[in-house]
Amino acid sequence: MNPADVVVAVAGAALGVDVQAEVAGTVVEAGEAAKEWLGRRVVVPRILSCGDCAACRRGRVAHCPARATRAGLAERETVGARWLANVEPPLWPDGVELWQLAALADAALAPYTALSRAGVGPGDRVVVVGRDARARFAAAIAIAKGATVEEDASAGAIVLAAGPADYARALSLVAPGVTLVLLDGAPALPPLATDWSALVAAEAHVLGAVGGHPDLLPELCALVVRGQLRLGDQVRRVALADAEQAHAAYLADGGALPIAIPA
Numbered sequence: 001m002n003p004a005d006v007v008v009a010v011a012g013a014a015l016g017v018d019v020q021a022e023v024a025g026t027v028v029e030a031g032e033a034a035k036e037w038l039g040r041r042v043v044v045p046r047i048l049s050c051g052d053c054a055a056c057r058r059g060r061v062a063h064c065p066a067r068a069t070r071a072g073l074a075e076r077e078t079v080g081a082r083w084l085a086n087v088e089p090p091l092w093p094d095g096v097e098l099w100q101l102a103a104l105a106d107a108a109l110a111p112y113t114a115l116s117r118a119g120v121g122p123g124d125r126v127v128v129v130g131r132d133a134r135a136r137f138a139a140a141i142a143i144a145k146g147a148t149v150e151e152d153a154s155a156g157a158i159v160l161a162a163g164p165a166d167y168a169r170a171l172s173l174v175a176p177g178v179t180l181v182l183l184d185g186a187p188a189l190p191p192l193a194t195d196w197s198a199l200v201a202a203e204a205h206v207l208g209a210v211g212g213h214p215d216l217l218p219e220l221c222a223l224v225v226r227g228q229l230r231l232g233d234q235v236r237r238v239a240l241a242d243a244e245q246a247h248a249a250y251l252a253d254g255g256a257l258p259i260a261i262p263a
């Protein structure tokens, strides 16, 4: 094992946008340089970027050419310790089970990163389009940041689409000075015809976002610790054997985020 690597025993793997890569668990083995991680509960973010290249220095972690690949749904994952988010106290949220924190790896981190990039803050008006866990997390995060969540876009509103199925509706909610925040997701859909003239006339901003930034995970954990982001209603546990079916149903129907629990 690489001295800086650890082995994480997976407590839960979220079946969100990237089934292989949204994990919470406990460090059960550690290399020489990572011994202090042994026994800690951790969240492994979806995107494992190098942190050092030109893309990473701009915060565009999804475009990191040295991004680590993931091994797939498994009971254990070997990963560099530098990417782990430590969720031991004071970042351990009372009343939460470790498997539930897999929801933070992307389903909550992606909207958190996108809303941060859009500069959401107190007094802003946010419209969330979507019916999956990302959409519900986006609304909770917007409120935690002091924004109000509204049904219809008004001038200057921030409109977030939780995934590709939500782009068309988000793009139709045009108001003067609106900021459209479009999250990546699965499944990919055919190209969308868009009325660019309406977006130009509104002087809209359009912001794409692929996944979340791993460095923001501790901030996100703090929201859970403070009770501003609740996981219980937004997640449900499924057996690893049922993962494929649960994932397909989630992509089709939205609802609570399925999290696979190894046997």
Ligand SMILES: [Zn+2]
Pocket: 049, 050, 051, 052, 053, 054, 055, 056, 064, 065, 066, 067
């Ligand atoms: Zn990089």
